[in-house]
Amino acid sequence: MSPTVPRIVMKFGGTSVADLDRIRAVAEKVRKQVEAGCEVAVVVSAMSGVTNRLVGYCRDLSATHDEREYDAVVSTGEQVTSGLLAIALQKLGINARSWLGWQIPLRTDNAHGKARIESIDGTALIESMRAGQVPVVAGFQGIGADGRITTLGRGGSDTSAVALAAALKADRCDIYTDVDGIYTTDPRIVTKARKLDRITYEEMLELASVGAKVLQTRSVELAMKERVRVQVLSSFTDGPAPSEGHLPGSLVVDEDEIVEQEQVAGIAYSRDEAKVSVRQLPDRPGIAAAVFGPLADANVNVDMIVQSTGDDGMTNMTFTVGKTDLARAISVLESTHATTQYAELQTDDSVAKISVVGVGMRSHAGVASTMFRTLAERNINVQVISTSEIKVSVLIAAEYTELAVRALHAAYGLDAA
Amino acid sequence: MSPTVPRIVMKFGGTSVADLDRIRAVAEKVRKQVEAGCEVAVVVSAMSGVTNRLVGYCRDLSATHDEREYDAVVSTGEQVTSGLLAIALQKLGINARSWLGWQIPLRTDNAHGKARIESIDGTALIESMRAGQVPVVAGFQGIGADGRITTLGRGGSDTSAVALAAALKADRCDIYTDVDGIYTTDPRIVTKARKLDRITYEEMLELASVGAKVLQTRSVELAMKERVRVQVLSSFTDGPAPSEGHLPGSLVVDEDEIVEQEQVAGIAYSRDEAKVSVRQLPDRPGIAAAVFGPLADANVNVDMIVQSTGDDGMTNMTFTVGKTDLARAISVLESTHATTQYAELQTDDSVAKISVVGVGMRSHAGVASTMFRTLAERNINVQVISTSEIKVSVLIAAEYTELAVRALHAAYGLDAA
Numbered sequence: 001m002s003p004t005v006p007r008i009v010m011k012f013g014g015t016s017v018a019d020l021d022r023i024r025a026v027a028e029k030v031r032k033q034v035e036a037g038c039e040v041a042v043v044v045s046a047m048s049g050v051t052n053r054l055v056g057y058c059r060d061l062s063a064t065h066d067e068r069e070y071d072a073v074v075s076t077g078e079q080v081t082s083g084l085l086a087i088a089l090q091k092l093g094i095n096a097r098s099w100l101g102w103q104i105p106l107r108t109d110n111a112h113g114k115a116r117i118e119s120i121d122g123t124a125l126i127e128s129m130r131a132g133q134v135p136v137v138a139g140f141q142g143i144g145a146d147g148r149i150t151t152l153g154r155g156g157s158d159t160s161a162v163a164l165a166a167a168l169k170a171d172r173c174d175i176y177t178d179v180d181g182i183y184t185t186d187p188r189i190v191t192k193a194r195k196l197d198r199i200t201y202e203e204m205l206e207l208a209s210v211g212a213k214v215l216q217t218r219s220v221e222l223a224m225k226e227r228v229r230v231q232v233l234s235s236f237t238d239g240p241a242p243s244e245g246h247l248p249g250s251l252v253v254d255e256d257e258i259v260e261q262e263q264v265a266g267i268a269y270s271r272d273e274a275k276v277s278v279r280q281l282p283d284r285p286g287i288a289a290a291v292f293g294p295l296a297d298a299n300v301n302v303d304m305i306v307q308s309t310g311d312d313g314m315t316n317m318t319f320t321v322g323k324t325d326l327a328r329a330i331s332v333l334e335s336t337h338a339t340t341q342y343a344e345l346q347t348d349d350s351v352a353k354i355s356v357v358g359v360g361m362r363s364h365a366g367v368a369s370t371m372f373r374t375l376a377e378r379n380i381n382v383q384v385i386s387t388s389e390i391k392v393s394v395l396i397a398a399e400y401t402e403l404a405v406r407a408l409h410a411a412y413g414l415d416a417a
Numbered sequence: 418m419s420p421t422v423p424r425i426v427m428k429f430g431g432t433s434v435a436d437l438d439r440i441r442a443v444a445e446k447v448r449k450q451v452e453a454g455c456e457v458a459v460v461v462s463a464m465s466g467v468t469n470r471l472v473g474y475c476r477d478l479s480a481t482h483d484e485r486e487y488d489a490v491v492s493t494g495e496q497v498t499s500g501l502l503a504i505a506l507q508k509l510g511i512n513a514r515s516w517l518g519w520q521i522p523l524r525t526d527n528a529h530g531k532a533r534i535e536s537i538d539g540t541a542l543i544e545s546m547r548a549g550q551v552p553v554v555a556g557f558q559g560i561g562a563d564g565r566i567t568t569l570g571r572g573g574s575d576t577s578a579v580a581l582a583a584a585l586k587a588d589r590c591d592i593y594t595d596v597d598g599i600y601t602t603d604p605r606i607v608t609k610a611r612k613l614d615r616i617t618y619e620e621m622l623e624l625a626s627v628g629a630k631v632l633q634t635r636s637v638e639l640a641m642k643e644r645v646r647v648q649v650l651s652s653f654t655d656g657p658a659p660s661e662g663h664l665p666g667s668l669v670v671d672e673d674e675i676v677e678q679e680q681v682a683g684i685a686y687s688r689d690e691a692k693v694s695v696r697q698l699p700d701r702p703g704i705a706a707a708v709f710g711p712l713a714d715a716n717v718n719v720d721m722i723v724q725s726t727g728d729d730g731m732t733n734m735t736f737t738v739g740k741t742d743l744a745r746a747i748s749v750l751e752s753t754h755a756t757t758q759y760a761e762l763q764t765d766d767s768v769a770k771i772s773v774v775g776v777g778m779r780s781h782a783g784v785a786s787t788m789f790r791t792l793a794e795r796n797i798n799v800q801v802i803s804t805s806e807i808k809v810s811v812l813i814a815a816e817y818t819e820l821a822v823r824a825l826h827a828a829y830g831l832d833a834a
Contacts, residue, residue, distance in 0.1 A: 020477050057501055060437050062508040069507075072515050073500035076493035083490035084474055090486075091479040098489050102519070103564060147520060 007039040007129070009173045011139065011161035014048035016176050016235035017081050020088075026235065027088035029176070030134060034094055039129045041168060043139040043161040044085055046077025067112035071141075071151045075101070078138035078157070086136045096134040099125065101141035101149065106160070108142035108150045115142060115150035117159065120167035129168075137164060158219035166226035173223070173230045174249070175215060180234035181250035182207065182214060184414040185267040189405050192415040196265060197247045200255045203265045206357040206391045220252065229253050255359055263367055264358035264412040267405050271398055273303060273320040275351045275383065276329060280343030283315040290340050291317055291333070298332045300325045304353070304386040304395060314343075318384055320395060323349055351383065352401040355393040356408060368392045374411040380404055424456040424546070426590045428556065428578035431465035433593050433652035434498050437505075443652065444505035446593070447551060451511055456546045458585060460556045460578040461502055463494025484529035488558075488568045492518070495555035495574070503553045513551040516542065518558035518566065523577070525559035525567045532559060532567035534576065537584035546585075554581060575636035583643035590640070590647045591666070592632060597651035598667035599624065599631060601831040602684040606822050609832040613682060614664045617672045620682045623774040623808045637669065646670050672776055680784055681775035681829040684822050688815055690720060690737040692768045692800065693746060697760030700732040707757050708734055708750070715749045717742045721770070721803040721812060731760075735801055737812060740766055768800065769818040772810040773825060784829075785809045791828040797821055 010033065012026050026044075033040045045051075054074045058065045082098035089096035101108075104125065108115035125135045139157030144150045152159055158175060165173035180195065182204065187193040199207075201224035208217050214232055223230045233249030255261070281287050288307070295302055305319040321329045326349060333345055361367040371392055375382060380403065384395035396404055409415060427450065429443050443461075450457050462468075471491045475482045499515035506513035518525075521542065525532035542552045556574030561567045569576055575592060582590035597612065599621065604610040616624075618641035625634050631649055640647045650666030672678070698704050705724070712719055722736040738746045743766060750762055778784040788809055792799060797820065801812035813821055826832060 020474060023478070054497065057437060057497075058504060061440070061501060061504045065504045066507055066514075069500040069503045069515055071500075072503075072517070073497050076496050079493050079496075080471065080474075080490050083486040083488075084478060086486045086489075087475060087478045087482045090483055097483075098486055100489070100566075149517075 005037060005039050006172075007041075007168060007170045008033060009041050009043060009161050009165040009168065009170045010176065011043040011157060011173065012045065012085075012176045012235055013157065013178070014045045014051070015178045017044055017046075017085065018048040020084070022235075023081070023084050023088050026085060026176075027092055027094075029235065030089060031092050031094055034134065040134050041125060041129060041164060041170070042085065042134060042136045043157060043164060044078060044081040044136060045139050045157040047081055050077040050080070068146075068148050071112045071149045075138070075141040075149045075151055078140050082136045082138040089134055089136070094134055095132055096136055097128070099135050099137045101138060102143035104137070106142040106163075108144055108152070110144040110146050110150070112144065112148075112150055114153035115144060117142060117152070117163045120163055122164075122167040122169075125164075126168060153218075156216070156218075158216040159222060162219045162223045162226070162228050162230060165228045166222070171229070173228050175219075175230060175232050176235035177214060177232060178234065178236065179214060179232070180237055180248075181232050182252070183266070185405055185409050186269070189269075189402050190267075190409045190415075193409065194414060194416045196250050198251045198253055198258050199265055200258060200359050201252060202255070202359055202390055203357050204252045206355065206388070207266055207268050215252070223252060227254060229257075261360045262358060263360040263364040264356050264414065265360070266357050267408045267412070267414070268355045268357060269401055269405050270353045270355075271351075271401060272323055273351060273353055273395075274323045274326045274347060274349035275318065275320055275395060276326070276333070277316060277318045277346040277348075278333060278340070278342045278344075279316050279346065280314045281317060281340055283309050283313050287315065287340065288317070290336060294332050294336050295321075295329060298328060300329045300332065304384045304393060306384050306386075320351070320353065320384065350398045351395050352398045352404075353393050353395055354401070354404050354408065355391050356412065357391045359390050361390060361392075370411055371408060374407050375404060378403055378407050422454060422456050423589075424458075424585060424587045425450060426458050426460060426578050426582040426585065426587045427593065428460040428574060428590065429462065429502075429593045429652055430574065430595070431462045431468070432595045434461055434463075434502065435465040437501070439652075440498070440501050440505050443502060443593075444509055444511075446652065447502075447506060448509050448511055451551065457551050458542060458546060458581060458587070459502065459551060459553045460574060460581060461495060461498040461553060462556050462574040464498055467494040467497070485563075485565050488529050488566045492555070492558040492566045492568055495557050499553045499555040506551060506553070511551055512549055513553055514545070516552050516554045518555060519560040521554070523559040523580075525561055525569070527561040527563050527567070529561065529565070529567055531570035532561060534559060534569070534580045537580055539581075539584040539586075542581075543585060570635075573633070573635075575633040576639055579636045579640045579643070579645050579647065582645045582647075583639070588646070590645050592636075592647060592649050593652035594631060594649060595651065595653065596631060596649070597654055597665070598649050599669070600683070602822055602826050603686070606686075606819050607684075607826045607832075610826065611831060611833045613667050615668045615670055615675045616682055617675060617776050618669060619672070619776055619807055620774050621669045623772065623805070624683055624685050632669070640669060644671060646674075678777045679775060680777040680781040681773050681831065682777075683774050684825045684829070684831070685772045685774060686818055686822055687770045687772075688768075688818060689740055690768065690770055690812075691740045691743040691764060691766035692735065692737055692812060693743070693750070694763040694765075695734045695750060695757070695759045695761075696763065697731045698734060698757055700726050700730050704732065704757065705734070707753060711749050711753050712738075712746060715745055717746045717749065721801045721810060723801050723803075737768070737770065737801065767815045768812050769815045769821075770810050770812055771818070771821050771825065772808050773829065774808045776807045778807060778809075787828055788825060791824050792821060795820055795824055
């Protein structure tokens with residue numbers, strides 16, 4: 001009852017609850033927190049593979065299935081896990097009960113299949129926790145204004161957990177996954193990659209959007225907006241002992257919480273983009289709109305953009321699109337030829353985007369020049385550059401990806417000792 | 418909108434919706450009724466195998482699992498089927514939507530795992546049907562006064578369907594199963610067994626309780642109480658053409674609806690019982706209570722009972738119990754020895770109960786004597802006899818089961834031409 005009892009939300013993804021043994025292991029992890037004196041609410045995903053099977057059923061029956069029925073079907077995965085985990089917790093002597101979206105209620109809009117959370121009534125859950133019970137909430141689901149079950153879209157359980165942590169005014173939202181935290185880069189490429197103890201929301205968003213698929217972007221945006229402290233942890237290991245001075249996972253927090261800010265938090269890469277060059281366009285006002293307007297209308301996302309103008313009254317546009325959008329982008333651009341009158345259209349899907357991310361670069365000069373110098377020393381040609389306040393990205397030939405990531409990781413002093 | 422539009426409830430069991438192809442076939446069956454001008458509501462079970470898997474999960478995690486969590490887990494089977502069938506119907510151009518127990522609402526008591534229906538609000542479903550929509554209701558589930566999902570116990574989808582038919586004032590409740598109706602006896606034993614076009618509720622109850630496992634007993638009791646006309650049909654065949662003057666399945670109805678009542682509707686058998694003889698009990702008042710009281714306290718169901726008293730002041734009790742209860746029954750009886758002081762306890766689990774059932778026997782004499790004569794002609798010894806208003810049952814050695822059933826089927830004129 002004391003206001004100083006820490007309150008945490010623990011979220012377990014599909015691989016963490018893949019079978020009954022793992023569900024039992026999750027129950028043990030929850031018990032540890034309860035025995036440590038925390039008030040705990042748990043959010044669970046479907047057992048891994050279940051959601052895909054249910055989605056497959058719906059698609060098989062009708063390519064254009066009713067999203068409201070899809071939601072009724074697919075939401076059962078999390079319902080099963082929440083009931084099973086409640087049973088596993090009770091077996092350990094812990095008072096627990098399952099909660100479905102409509103029981104809380106967790107209200108969403110009516111955009112079935114990809115609903116947005118509108119409000120969460122935390123009253124019943126808080127009462128339950130104060131009475132010593134652990135609520136086990138089915139993630140990924142809510143109830144629409146139409147009184148029917150909604151789902152939040154793939155990966156929505158992370159968002160459920162963060163939103164719930166905000167509604168419950170939790171001290172922390174722990175996301176248990178199959179990795180033990182956020183790394184300075186992909187450990188499969190750089191063996192000396194280090195786990196970050198702390199990372200800011202902004203950095204996490206940049207890292208997530210360029211390839212580090214640990215947390216769903218929406219959940220990080222929500223955490224940033226609601227100032228929810230998110231910890232990423234492995235559900236399979238217990239991490240280093242606290243005595244070593246390290247956190248068991250990575251904490252995604254506000255910048256204020258990070259005292260010693262490194263210039264660069266991490267190096268990310270993506271091989272999911274393709275380069276498009278539209279050459280020899282007439283350099284007149286409105287030419288950029290003539291190129292990019294139709295692409296936007298066709299729902300093609302354009303990322304890095306460079307324009308270079310020559311002395312001949314002509315200009316070149318180079319940009320990247322998602323590889324899966326490339327064919328559509330070409331067809332849209334060809335259809336604009338009557339107005340854009342370009343001389344040539346070139347594409348290259350053997351490219352990689354390498355990004356250096358860190359809030360520290362706001363106050364540290366030279367981050368970009370270190371990047372360019374490091375790549376030049378390895379004879380890696382930079383094709384396109386784009387920058388944001390906390391990120392520098394370059395486009396290079398895909399074959400240099402590993403070399404570039406390793407060289408940059410070392411150059412920014414990120415290699416583990 | 419016309420009050421003469423026939424309204425039917427169609428219920429499909431687990432084998433009828435076992436996979437996506439069968440769900441598509443069910444959708445076709447529903448379409449036929451819709452196109453014939455009926456208002457249709459559908460009730461579905463879980464895809465076969467699903468409920469057992471979910472029940473197994475709960476039991477594996479805890480032998481004494483919380484029934485409320487069990488209900489949350491197990492009810493998902495029907496939820497999935499209702500959504501999938503709605504999608505399959507929409508694919509055929511039929512306006513359909515799924516309904517869960519809590520959405521209707523179908524209210525039950527709080528006896529989780531084996532709840533009883535308290536009320537069904539048919540308003541929303543009737544509105545939906547009048548608007549040309551087919552409600553697809555998840556069977557087997559409701560919502561308790563505690564706001565949590567309840568299930569009705571195994572086979573509860575039949576009960577859901579009958580209760581829904583009553584609430585919707587439906588003209589008929591069609592139960593689709595893996596057999597095409599109620600037979601005069603088990604066709605695996607008597608190849609000349611005939612499908613019954615009509616059978617009374619009372620007969621159906623007697624047949625169900627002695628081994629013909631087509632309809633759940635509770636659903637027949639409810640149908641009788643609410644006067645719901647129930648039709649049993651195969652979901653795998655279409656039955657004989659109406660022009661042949663036969664119904665596609667079997668209709669379970671009130672006695673008034675059956676004009677030409679046969680003496681005997683069917684012959685049932687059960688090899689699930691065991692015989693217990695308690696010999697040489699002191700023949701004093703209260704001795705029966707001393708034997709059967711402790712059995713009832715131990716939840717052992719006792720069926721056929723015979724008492725025979727000799728000249729020596731001693732009496733014998735012979736009765737049957739379910740085979741699965743036999744070991745428990747013996748241990749209970751042995752524990753009563755101090756008070757009952759019997760000389761001997763004999764048991765025999767190689768027995769069969771053969772029953773002749775028919776409301777016609779109320780007005781026709783000689784049904785029992787035909788039974789005894791027929792068995793005597795085959796040298797089959799009758800060990801125990803019990804009778805009700807519409808049933809005569811005998812206990813015989815199990816090895817004579819097929820012979821007895823065939824002989825009786827012929828003797829009562831039930832063999833197909």
